Amino acid sequence: MNIPFIDFSQQYQTVKDKVDTGLKDVFERGAFILGQEEKNFEEAFAKYCGAKYAVGVNSGTDALYLALKSLHVGPGDEVIVPAMTFIATALAVSYTGATPVFADAEEHTFNLDPQSVKAKITSKTKAIMPVHLYGQTATMDQILAIAKEKGIFVVEDSCQGHGALYKGKRAGSLGDAGCFSFYPTKGLGAFGDGGIIVTSNKELADQAKMLRDYGRTDRYAHKFIGYNSRLDTVQAVVLNAKLPYLDEWNQMRIDHAAYYGKLLKGIKGVVIPTVAADRNHVYQTYAVRLTHRDKVLEGLKEKGVGVLIHYPIPVHLQEAYANLKYKKGDFPVTERLADEVLSLPMFPHMTNAQIEYVCESLKNCM
């Protein structure tokens, strides 16, 4: 049996009519950048998140970057980011000229550890960027409390957190700004690159709108040196069609995770994900911890099971950040996770038979 890591073909079937008609309409009108569909999507997504404004941009990385720029983060500033994340979290900080300062992860959620954040605060700290890793929100109350006490910003990297809840509130609406990616494999995926900044701060939203559009205030006037980073109309059509299904698709992922948990519980050497009591987990990624991970990974591949590692090299140990002089041992939890995590196949339209095959294979490989 071959089980793909991700298969969105049935997702497409669900929205096919709406997407095909909407795209044909865009092609016939020949209006491709921003446009009414994009405005509609910004409105719908802001509302979905429980925030006032949304600004569509061309990737999750740009959403993070432009959110930081909108808050005037720049050279001389420090921004605290988890070492346990996709490198784009840190890249966004570097693009502004500020320095990413890494912090360790919590053992139970894999997310940014507030204690580690506290230890990294200096007089230069301008913002904290928690990541809602794999689809479970970070421990936001403690992070927000630290930020409030120090008078610094919180920019959520919600690129894996579409629709996740923290104390009943949506990921992306918890900090000063929430940044999402619509890269095709994310919880809400476009048919190409895309991203969005969500915020209830009007000044921030206005600033981001100018930044994404050459620093423009009107057709011919440019207030500052902006960028070209906009959400395509074509992607907005796809996202408008998919958004109404996001909660349903997340629930399907949650059900799959429960079934995985049931089948994997009790297998020696397998640790299933834990979800903190005050939040949910939408399982954009279903990652288990394994002893002898790399051997098991090879075995699963041989059995036709699509598996990936998110992420084998923590960001503080990436060559790209060698200049910051971190070393192995700086973040023990993150480094242990990097050696042990394995992401199993997860997508809304998975079947129980597929999950059973993955678990049976994993059992045999242990």
Ligand SMILES: *Cc1c(COP(=O)(O)O)cnc(C)c1O
């Ligand atoms: C995907 C991702 C990004 C980057 O998003 P892109 O749209 O690929 O630029 C940033 N942070 C995290 C945590 C991600 O998972």
